[in-house]
Amino acid sequence: MELTGAEIVIRCLQEEQVEYLFGYPGGAVLFIYDALFQQDKVKHILVRHEQAAVHAADGYARSSDKVGVALVTSGPGLTNAVTGIATAYMDSIPMVIISGQVPTYAIGEDAFQEVDAVGITRPCVKHNFLVKDVKDIASTIKKAFYLAKSGRPGPVLVDIPKDVSNHKTTFEYPPSVTIRSYHPAGKGDSRQIRLAGQMLLEAKRPMIYAGGGVVLSGASAQLADLVRLLGFPCTNTLMGLGGFPASDKHFVGMLGMHGTYEANMAMQHCDVLLAVGARFDDRVIGNVEHFAEVPRKIIHIDIDPASIAKRVKVDVPIVGDVKLVLDELLDVLRGGSKTPAAAEVVAWWKQVDEWRAIGGGLRYKNSSEIIKPQFVIEKLHEITGGDAFITSDVGQHQMWTAQYYKFDKPRRWITSGGLGTMGFGLPAAMGVQMVNPGATVACVTGEGSIQMNIQELSTCKQFHLPIKIVSLNNGYLGMVRQWQEFFHGNRYSETYMNALPDFVRLAEAYGHVGMRIVNPADVEPALKEAFARKNDLVFMDFKTDPTENVFPMVPGGKGLSQIILAEEL
């Protein structure tokens, strides 16, 4: 029996066990929506803006290890989706985005709602396809899922012209796929892994630095085993949080621009650095030249060869899936008779503890007069038992959440790290809640970020998503304000948020529960009440101290040891 291209698209999604499709209809995808209407296996989640569809699919993927799928129409549907696609690309999130295109005969004629989707998304996808023949739809979608999930994951776009979605052919879903020009890495080189093992055992000032690759690869257990076996300090990047338990005694906190003093100093002064699924980006090691001033041996495990030796020189590169490489490294270490240099490592820990004392840990001065944002996050951690899925937007609230919500499990911290996309948090939380029904999902945001996709409160109502929105409302675009205070002579150019809506009434207008919390004494009771409302979306509008800044801080372009501690300002 012959099926239309649209029916084939839906059948492919069924074959891929796609439960939820996040999307928004339009002219170029009418046939696909018609095919969707006539089945009930793939459930469609109607968002209110295409950017949100992609973020929701992204949150779905990040919290579940499945491929997130979004469906948008041509032209503005696609361009609206681009921010979401770029967000997923920067953080290596497996996603398939299906976009409608004008009919093949109209391509290139500046047709209504035409945009060069493949051209516009090329720099921010792992790969993309324009399907010109209905016979190619099934094999292309198969390839798209394979590419999205294998190797270093990423978003893949499949652009389908309207006429192709209405042409007919026989449907056969390929059971497997090979792409002759694509060979994702698997196991690492055994000789390099043995060399790494030897180098770690000889280290006097060792450091383990783990990023989002650990989470993506599902290698948290291996990482924890390795750290505990060696007894070395371990730090996480923003993307890696939860990849190693924050409550473990070997954890020295997040590193980087707003990392702990001890993590940054240990990173700077170690003699052997094991980098696992991390990419030495500018927000992590700051100034590259400054970082290179201290000689150290670097072992770098990453599935993407292009991530190795991109910003720093590496002594032992290991290209491979983090989980497989760590498994083999653990075997090497357990199989040998040598143990780490005990006395030296003890002395190194003493040094790390001294730094911890100098840094004074993560701290802030609490107040009984005005709500401190850090206090809200600490209470959030306490009340959710540290076990919630937390999404965030971008800015100060994101850093405070990273610092004060001590993530012990992977895939619980859902944040836009690479692209830093404001407006990510709420739609991402929708995807998280979809794939984790019954779980506690909170979106930590600010009054700036939340307004970038606030229309999704309507989607949450339609699909009964009981997300808890923790908005730290300080009336400012706080992170930009902080930089203006530090580096631009207190000239708060356009960072004051004037004419804010009444968020309580706004939440109520969308059919949700709104709460305004002004007094520090009300923080805990409010959070308790909100989280007790299992079936309601609760919007908590916390009026927080507008002068509060994120510390510690490594200023942009500076080195890790040039970190500013709270009391220095």
Added chain:
Amino acid sequence: MRHIISLLMENEAGALSRVAGLFSARGYNIESLTVAPTEDPTLSRMTIVTSGSDAVIEQINKQLNKLVDVAALIDLNDGEHLERELMLVKVSAHSGNREELKRISDIFHGHIIDVSKHTCTIELTNTCAMLDSFLEAIGRDLILETVRTGASGIGRGERILKL
């Protein structure tokens, strides 16, 4: 340092723009780029002449390899290789300089492929550096038009780039 990178890629619409886009997005130098199908019509062979520090060249190689459409790649400078570029040059000619032009063309193994009342067109195939020398020998004043294909490269002897 100047490098010649040779690669085989899927002969598909948009493949060239993936490579060109990569170079512009990451700010890599591109001196020349040539592309044409191979004996296997599903594959295109591309030669890219670029320059940069060892670290930059390493990144270029890795980033190119990362493109899903790129099937195989070699940096020709990693071993012995041959390089050729085709150039067509139209020069201003008159009875007084035709002999001299012919002589210079012969020295560089060029061929005169077209002659008109005031012009003479010479075809040359050689290394990029030799083509530069030829242009210098002719002199900028006489040159009316220059067309170069960009370098094509191939490994010497048993060094073969094939799927």
